[in-house]
Amino acid sequence: MVAKALIHVEDVSVLFPLYHGNSRSLKKMVVAAASGRLAQDQQQRVVVRALSNINLHLESGDRLGLVGSNGAGKTTLLRVLAGIYEPVLGRLRVKGSLNALLDPNLGMNMELTGRENILLRGLYNGLPRSALPRLEEDVADFAELSDFIDLPVRIYSAGMVVRLGFALATAIKPQILLMDEWILAGDAVFLEKARHRLEEMVRGADILVLSSHQADIIRNWCSRVLWLDQGQIVADGAAEDVLDQYLGSVPVQAVAALA
Amino acid sequence: MELNLRADMTMAMRSRWALADIAGGVRLWRLAWALGWLDIRLRYRGSMLGPFWLTISTGVMVGSLGLLYSTLFKINLRDYLPFLALSQVLWGFLAALVSEACTTFTDAEGVIRSVRMPFFVFSMRVLIRNAIALGHNILVIVVVFAAFSIWSGWEALAALPGLLVWAVDALALTLLLGAFCARFRDIQPIVNSVMQIAFFVTPVIWKPEQLGADGVAKLALNPFFDLLEIVRGPVLGSDIAATTWLGALGFSAVLCAVSWAFFVRARGRVAFWI
Numbered sequence: 238m239v240a241k242a243l244i245h246v247e248d249v250s251v252l253f254p255l256y257h258g259n260s261r262s263l264k265k266m267v268v269a270a271a272s273g274r275l276a277q278d279q280q281q282r283v284v285v286r287a288l289s290n291i292n293l294h295l296e297s298g299d300r301l302g303l304v305g306s307n308g309a310g311k312t313t314l315l316r317v318l319a320g321i322y323e324p325v326l327g328r329l330r331v332k333g334s335l336n337a338l339l340d341p342n343l344g345m346n347m348e349l350t351g352r353e354n355i356l357l358r359g360l361y362n363g364l365p366r367s368a369l370p371r372l373e374e375d376v377a378d379f380a381e382l383s384d385f386i387d388l389p390v391r392i393y394s395a396g397m398v399v400r401l402g403f404a405l406a407t408a409i410k411p412q413i414l415l416m417d418e419w420i421l422a423g424d425a426v427f428l429e430k431a432r433h434r435l436e437e438m439v440r441g442a443d444i445l446v447l448s449s450h451q452a453d454i455i456r457n458w459c460s461r462v463l464w465l466d467q468g469q470i471v472a473d474g475a476a477e478d479v480l481d482q483y484l485g486s487v488p489v490q491a492v493a494a495l496a
Numbered sequence: 497m498e499l500n501l502r503a504d505m506t507m508a509m510r511s512r513w514a515l516a517d518i519a520g521g522v523r524l525w526r527l528a529w530a531l532g533w534l535d536i537r538l539r540y541r542g543s544m545l546g547p548f549w550l551t552i553s554t555g556v557m558v559g560s561l562g563l564l565y566s567t568l569f570k571i572n573l574r575d576y577l578p579f580l581a582l583s584q585v586l587w588g589f590l591a592a593l594v595s596e597a598c599t600t601f602t603d604a605e606g607v608i609r610s611v612r613m614p615f616f617v618f619s620m621r622v623l624i625r626n627a628i629a630l631g632h633n634i635l636v637i638v639v640v641f642a643a644f645s646i647w648s649g650w651e652a653l654a655a656l657p658g659l660l661v662w663a664v665d666a667l668a669l670t671l672l673l674g675a676f677c678a679r680f681r682d683i684q685p686i687v688n689s690v691m692q693i694a695f696f697v698t699p700v701i702w703k704p705e706q707l708g709a710d711g712v713a714k715l716a717l718n719p720f721f722d723l724l725e726i727v728r729g730p731v732l733g734s735d736i737a738a739t740t741w742l743g744a745l746g747f748s749a750v751l752c753a754v755s756w757a758f759f760v761r762a763r764g765r766v767a768f769w770i
Contacts, residue, residue, distance in 0.1 A: 253768060256679075263680040316767075320499045320612035323764035328502035335499075340610035348538055357534075360527040361611070 242333030242412040242443035244318060246293040249327035251313055251468075255283040287313040288468045290327070295444050302459030302476060303448040304483050310468040311448040315339060315415045318446060333443060336411035341402040351377065351386040351393075351401060358405045372408055379404040379434060396427065403431055407438050414442040418449045452480055499612075507760070514760045521616025528617050532624030547632045555636045558584050565701055574644050576703075581640040582728055583700045589630040590724070591691050593666050596622050598684040600674030605770045615759075615766060619670040623663060637731075648733050658726035658744075665723070665748050672755035675762040678769040694720045716740055719747040 288310045295301060303311040316322045317329060319337035344361050345354050355376050359369045377386050380400040385393060390401065439445050439458060449455055455462060455476065462479035464471040472479045505513075521528070540546045561584070562577040569576070601608060604618045641647070677683045698720040704712050715721045722743035729736040 256769070261680060262682045263686075264682055266680075316609070320501065321609060321767050323501050323767070324503050326503045329499065330501075331499040335612075337611060340606060342606075343610050344607055346534065346538075348541060349534070357527075357530060360524070360530050361607075361613075363524055363527070 240332060241297045243297075243330065244293065244295040244332075244413065244444060244446075245330040246291055246318070247328045247330075249288060249291045249317060249324040249329055250286065251288040251310075251317060251322055252325045253285040253287050255285060286468050288317065291317075291470060293463070293473075295446070297443040299461060300439075300445045300459045301447070302455035302462045302480075303446065303465060304450075304452075304455065304462060304480070305465035305471075308467075309465040311465055312339070312417055313468075314465065315417060315446065315448055318413075319415055331413065333412035335413040335415065336406075336409050337415040338406045339415070339417050341399070341406065343402075343406070345390065345402060345405070347391040348389055350389055351380070351382045354390060354401065355405065358408070362409050364409075376401070376404040376408050379430075400427065403427075404434075407434055410438060410441050412443045414438065414445050416445070416447045418451070452484060455480060501764075510760045510763070514756070514763050517614045517759075517763060518616045520614035521620060524614065524617050525620065528620035529624055531617075531621040532628060535621070535625045536628050547629065548635075550629055550632045551635045554585060554588060554633045555639070558636055558640065561701060569702065569706070571703075578637075578640050578644055578646055579703060579732060580701060581637050582731055583724070585630070585633045585637055586724060586728055587695065587698075587700045588633060589626055590662075590720070591695065592629065593622070593626045594669065594673070594691055595684070595688055596626065597666075597670040597673040598677040598687055600670040601678045601766055602674075602770050608767055608770055615671070615674075615763060616667075619667050619674065622670045622674075623666045626666070627663075648731050651733060652731045654730035655727045658723075658730070661726060661744060661748055662723065665751055668748075668752045668755035671759045672751070675759060675766050675769075678766055679762070694718075698724060700724070713739075716743045719743065722747060 291314065293301075303314060305311055313322065315337060316339065317324060318331065319335060319339070320329075320331065321337075323329075344357060346357070349357065352373060355373045356369055359372050364372065377383075380397065380403075382397065382401065385397065390398060393401070445458065447455065447458060459476050461474065462476045462483070463473045464479050464483050472482055502509075536547050540549055543549060545552065558577070558581045562573065562580050565571075565580070566573045566576040600618050600622050601615065604621075607613060608615075608618075673683070673687065677687075698718055699707075699715070704715055704721075704725075707715065716737070716739040722740050725736060725740045726744045729740070
């Protein structure tokens, strides 16, 4: 019996120190410390509050959509949930196997062949050797690589690279699935095919957190929506309510683009 | 699988996370191994000789330096060249490792920012990559030793404990410099300058005996000498002073302690720094 999946976010804030110019240099910091300017310097350090006081509780069966303009903190929140950015304030509890689809080309190397990339991804995921042939078959089949599988990815067409990246990312079925919007980019034919595979994966996951600009996708897949703006929660509730609220707030032009 | 992170962690909790990072990294050794090999393969892709270019360039360097310095120092080539070949190859490993340790995490930026992965994997990758390069360069030593029909015998196996110390130090150094250089971007040039100076003040191209008895006694204070000697000595068949081993272990212990103390604090921050 596998334990139930759970995400519990308590009062989490993420501050990004902006390191640039002087604060990147040890020499400058030492000189500043020696001349007694360090304390002042540290107080004046520029920080960006990427997320502030986020509270969130998700259990098995929850399907959460993240909406908000660019730079609202959607991807940062996904990274926090994935354990990549550890909270600077507050606490985070995540139970269950997790797969975060954040970077379409994670660990993919253009110089390697398709087959080698598949094996490498298997290693990234810590799969046992015995699981690798199945992974290879599954990915090659979906990405329609056929004869190209033993050629370097460098010579693939753009479409093949997208298919391979997508197939690799979706090959591992987790309890908690975190998805950034790139996953839904691609041409129409591919999207149709991708949707099927993705839906299967979403159905298999206990918890889904999806960040997207496309309202119809959120409407289809999510039961709950969290609206973020400048790192803060604006609204959190049933998908329809929050989506209407959100779409009502953005200028008409943007709504047309979303629809 | 459970993740329980909080901002106000005690030192004991942070240490446990750091330990879990190392344990998780070790479990992914096959990934580290594959990445290390991949680095070497990609560095020499498209060249017919592949990584053996390394061997050739080291060989040419050792050959020309050997001829030059044996004349300058007025030592006969038979005494000097095997020493130089061995020293140069071992030093090449140390220097490259220290320099590459600085980019342990910044090189892996894409992965670190898209998946939670033990940082120790990237440390192992740097060590493995450099160990593979060392493996190719050992050919130079073998050729030179064979040309002068020198055979160090089974005593050369006494170099193995030294290599083990090197491996531990290398991992500690990649964790320390990898995180530190992610935060402060002006460290790598400083590190490279230090290594340049260390190359000249450490008996790599010159022999320790040339310093005289007084100088040799002081050499133990140079961590690079101690570390180099615990591997080089056994292969050359010379005795290693107790102070050399003492120095090597002492400096290693300090390095590991500093590295651990820093990594425990920095582990959760590296993702923000890169």
